[in-house]
Amino acid sequence: MPPLFLDVPELVPDAIVDLRYAGSNNFVGTRVDGYEANRALLTRPAVEAVARVAADVKRDGLILKLLDCYRPARAVAHFGRWAADGADVATKAAYYPDYHKPELFELGYIAGRSSHSRGSTLDLTLVHRSDGTDLDMGTPFDLFSTLSWPASVEVSEAQQANRRRLAAAMEAAGFDPFFMEWWHFTLKGEPFPDSYFDVPIR
Template structure:
C-alpha cells in the first residue's frame, strides 16, 4: 500500500507544495528521451536496474539499464559530455529519471530495519533508522526528469580506457564524506569533485550539497510534476 499512497500523494499537488503525478504512461508521453539518442557513447552504470545498490536488488520501475531525462536536461547533459571529450574526459551515469514507484520502493526498504545487507558499503557509520529524511524522502527530484547522478572519468589520449576519478566515496554512500564540501575528503578528491561541478554548472546544472554526484538542471522543465512511467 505504500506504493499507492506515495503515488496518490502527488495528485494533491499544489495545495501542500507536493508535485502533481503526471498521467503519462510512456516515456514519449512524458517527454522523456534516452540520453543515448543525443550522446551515443556516454558511459552508463544504471545502479537501480541491477543489484549493486543500497537496496541490494533491482528497484521497482527499472526494467532496463537506461537513462531517461526530459529533453532540455538531456540536451544539456550531452553538451557536458561533448565538452569533456576535448579534455579526454567523460561522464559515467548512475541514475537519471526515477519512477515514483522506485521512490516508494526505497521508503519500504528503509522501513525494514531487519534488512542490513548493504550497511557495510552504503551506510557503515549510520543507523538505518536515520536514513528516512535527508537521505531517502517520499518524493524525489529525480522523478521530475531533470536530475542526474553521475561521476567523471579520465581517459587516455585515444579516449579509451576511461576510469572514474577518485571522489572519496562510492555512489549512494550515506554519510558526511559524500557531502560535496566534506572536510573529510582529501585535496585530490575535492579537486575532482570541483572538476565535475564546474563542468556541470557550465551547462546549468546545480549540485545538491549532501551528494557530490547529484545534479539538477536549473530551472527545471517541469518543477511541479513527477512521473511514474517505467524505465524500459
C-alpha cells in the same frame, strides 16, 4: 512517458550508462521497482544540457558515466519499504555504516519524493576516456555519509579537485548541485517542476 523525454545516449553517444538501481549493485541490494532496463532517460532540455557537459569534459579526456537519471515514483516507494525493514541490514557496511535506517530519512539522504521522478535530475561521475577508469571522487556512489558531501575536506585534495571539475562542468551547463551528494544535479528551470512520473523504465 511524456514525449519530451529521450535517452541520453541519443545526444551523448559516448556516455556510459550504468544505472545502479537496474541491478543489485546499490544500497537496497536488489533491482529496484520500475527499473526494467538500463536506459538513461531525461527530459530533452536536461539531455541537451548533459551534451554540453560531455563536450566540456571531453577537452580533458573525460567521458560521463550515468548512475541514475529518471527514477519512477514506484522506485522511491521501494526505498521507503526498504528503510522500514529494520531486519534487512545487508548493505549497511557498504552504504550507511554510520547511521541506522530511520536516520537516512531524518537526515535527508532518502526522501519520500525524489526530484529524479521529475525527469531533469541525474547522478553521474567522470571516467577517463583512455582506460575507462572512474575519477577518484573520494567515496563511492550512494555512500550515505558526510564524506560524500561535495564540500567535504575529509577527502584528499585530489579528490576534492575531481569533485570540483564535475561540479564546474554541470553548473556551467545549467545544473544545480545537491549539498549532500557530489554526484547529484538538477537542471535549473526544469520543464516538470511539480510532476512526479511513475512510468517504468523499459
